[in-house]
Amino acid sequence: MNRREIRRCPFKDPPPSPSVTPKGGNRGNWDQGERRRQRSQSVFGWRDFEISGSHTDITSCAKEPSLSERSIWNHTATYRPSLYRAHCDRPPLYRDRYGAAVRTVRLTGGRAASHLLAAGFWILLAVRVQVEAAEMGSSQTSKGTGRALNIGAMSPRWLFVLAVLLQAQTWGWSLTPRKTVRFHGVSEVHQSWNRGVSQVMTLTLDESRGALYVGAREVIFSLDLSNIGKELRPPIFWEAPADKKEECAQKGKNNQTECFNYIRFLQEYNRTHLITCGTYAFQPKCAYIDLSDFTLDTNNLEEGKGKCPYDPAKGHTGLVIDGTLYSATMNNFLGTEPVILRTVGQHNFMKTEYLASWLNEPNFVASAHISESIGSETGDDDKIYFFFTERALEYDCYTEQVVSRVARVCKGDQGGARTLQRKWTSFLKARLLCSVPELQLNFNHLQSVFTLQADQWRSTQFFASFQARWGDSSVSAVCQYSIQDIQKVFDGPYKEYREQSQKWGRYSDAVPSPRPGSCITNWHRNNGWYNSLELPDNTLNFAKKHPLMDDSATPSRGRPLLVRKETNFTTLAVHRTLGLDGELYDVLFIGTENGWLNKAVSFGSSVHIIEELQVFDRAYPVHSLAVSTNKFLLFVGSLSGLVQIPLADCSKYRSCADCILARDPYCAWSLNRSRCVRADELQRTVLLQDIQDSDTSMCEAQYMKASKKFVILS
Incomplete structure (x- = not known):
């Protein structure tokens, strides 16, 4: 420039x-x-x-x-x-x-x-x-x-306007990327793959085998994690039979876009097999893939109802935990029966009630397993969290709106003996709030959620991307939530529908004991309730009628991490890395609707967008992201194919000041080699990096001895 x-x-x-x-x-x-x-x-x-x-x-x-x-x-x-x-x-x-x-x-x-x-x-x-x-x-x-x-x-x-201006400076309102790299610049360091395949739906990393499993329309690939242009095994072609496709078309579905087998679920089942589910021309099926020879036995297919959506356009999420499948999807052909289901494995079959107060036209986005039993002083159970949007019932007809939710169930839930038989007794949900209160801007349309797990489960963080309309503009945001803040919401007051006033409000009467919706803990066992089958009916009836919490789950900082106008975020991935100053930094990779990738770093109360990259030559939405920490690579999936790019291209920063001002935790300036290199450089060298202040004065030789912001690696 x-x-x-x-x-x-x-x-x-x-x-x-x-x-x-x-x-x-x-x-x-x-x-x-x-x-x-x-x-x-x-x-x-x-x-x-x-x-x-x-x-x-x-x-x-x-x-x-x-x-x-x-x-x-x-x-x-x-x-x-x-x-x-x-x-x-x-x-x-x-x-x-x-x-x-x-x-x-x-x-x-x-x-x-x-x-x-x-x-x-x-x-x-x-x-x-x-x-x-x-x-x-x-x-x-x-x-x-x-x-x-x-x-x-x-x-x-006047005070309101001035306050908005002052506050907007302290957080990521409408941040602008420091660098914009168009496709021709990105293509110099990335590898692309499509094989004539359309509709890449799922990406699954297997770091131990060095493989990337890709589920698309009627085909599953095993690619080399270091070079996606290389296939480790011949692909598995899993097509819906011609008679199933014809039946799908006769039911009114589009035989050009819908009546195929779209791979919607692909995860590791155990060390020897993968489990996969596809729409199978609106008759969902599941199967197992033998990893020893990467084959799928089409003669032993399982019923996929409740495990995979019928419609490839419907939201879906799922997890395999200790050989048990937890899924959230639509349970019928018409897409009118939402369900959060537990199938396959040693636990009892379990699902949600078909009540609008439980799930009302949801669009499922993500799920996460948190091992809250580890180190629990109360003997608590592990929990599975589900993130989705739904049409809220708690607002009157004039303010009815779609809101984002977080729900949770207990891993050891066995349902009730009489009430809630084979139904979740621990199902609770709360609003997932992401807003700019002073601008009256609410981000209600949840797009994606990334779970950043730490060594201790109490340090788990959720990063969520949202979309909203603000006047004539599209606005996107990223909000961050802590697991402990979400726990407090589920331990708080319930919301109820009052028949007399026909309005929703906080439940203020006495709550039954044991507390409805809670997992079985040491307190329950000491009082004679060893599993959910032994819970009293008054607790279960209350849980059935009061699944919604009164409080909302709010962002960790009370507002979004960052907001961008005229941009539609679609998905995100987060990687936590150690800077040369010994601090941990969260690097966010955010995909957009027009095929761009935003890379940002979060530190303290600030966010800096390092760059935006045009990863696809056409405006294809970014549907999936996967980070390989072993290979230092990011994989980006869209309808048109797959792209592999490094987590950072430090060589593009040509000077010391440019390298420091980038504030990229993956990059640092090498004094010995006079170029910007990866911060985990193993050769003995002096590296300069300043993420928080981007102080370029350290680049001047006469100030090197006085500077504390450099590290000597040996």
Whole structure:
């Protein structure tokens, strides 16, 4: 990108010598006024901006900011003095493509947006000053009568607008990626695969075997995890028979797009077999794949009802836990019977009630198994969480809407003896809230959920992507939730429907004992209830009528991690990595509806979008993502095929400053080799990295000894 330097400085020359003090004036008063003028310029005109593409290039020849100026910038524009010092009164940090020294620092992404928001804040303040001045009357204004801005006396409307601007600077509102890489740039480092296959539906990693299993329309592949262009085994062609396809078409389905066997479920069943389920021309079937020779016995198919959707377009999620299949899908041809089911394995068959208060037109998105029994002082049970959207019943007819939900069941649930026979006694659900309250913007359409498991289950985090409409614009967001916050919601009050008022509200009467919807714990066993079959009817009846919790599961930070306008997020994956500073960073890979991939890093209360990549040459939605930590690769699936790209392409950062400003936890600048390399570089070298502050002053040799932000690897 061609850049032009901006050499116009907002800071003026020092005040003139005493010999040019205004006639009849007081030198002290003049100095005080001049300093006030310079401070005013530093606030209202401290930078010249040049917007070019997705970057904001800034050059300054200003002096070191004063303490008062720095405090103002820190408050209004999240300005970092370390970045200022990196290019004020210092030698050039890097050279341009022609080798010429350029004193330019790229201030991009969230930081550029933050400065623009700060400018908006001060503009609104200035407008408000003019409004108040006009209210005072022109006579006072002509006499030079000053009036201090009384923020406390401002109207609530003004305070609300200013508060939104200030708060928006501290979180990821409409962040802009620092770099935009189009397809021709991405294709230099990625590998693609399609084999003429359409509708890639599932991706399953097998790190131990170095394999990637791909389920598509009527075919299953076993690909080399290091090179997806290489097939480890011949593909399995699992087609629906011609008579099944004809029957499907006779029932009114499209024989060009729907009457096929779409592979919707593909997971490891045990160390020797995979379990897979397909729509099978609207007559779902399941089968097992022998991993020793990668074959599927079509003569021993199992009924797939309740394990796989009939319709390939319907939402579905499933898990295999200790040989038992947990699935959430539609249980009939018409797609009108939603069910969360437990089949296959040693546990009893279990499912949800066919009640609208349990599931009402849901679209299932994701599921997760959390081993909460490990280290539990109360003898708690493992739980399976399900994420979905549904049409809410708790709102009146004027505000009826689709909302996102999180539900959970206990792994050891055996149903009730009389009430809720072979039905979940532990089913509870709550609203999954992701919103910007001050903008009255609710993200109700859940798109995907990624479960980030840690060494301790209490540290488990859920990352969810959402879509919403805001006026005429499409807006997407990512929210983060902790398992402990979700637990508190399920331990909280219930919501109930009140017949007399015909409204929903918080249940305020006495709750039966033992608590409805809870798992069997040591307390239950000590009181004579050793499994759910022994629970009393009053507890089970209450659980049947009160599956919804009154409280909502809210994001960990009270608001989204990041928000992007004019973008539709479709799926996401998260990888936690260790930075050179010893801190853990969450790297988010977010797929979009038009075939792009956003890569962002989360640290503290901030999020930085490192780059956006056009991974497909056409606008195919990204349907699936999988991260291989062993191979340092990301796999991206869409309707058109599969793409393999490295988690980071550090070589594209050509200078030390560019490498540091990228704030990519996977990359660091090598002083020995004078290039940007992977941060896990094993050769002895000095690596520079600063994720949180992106302080490029460490690139200067004379400051290396004083810097604490470099690591020597041996």
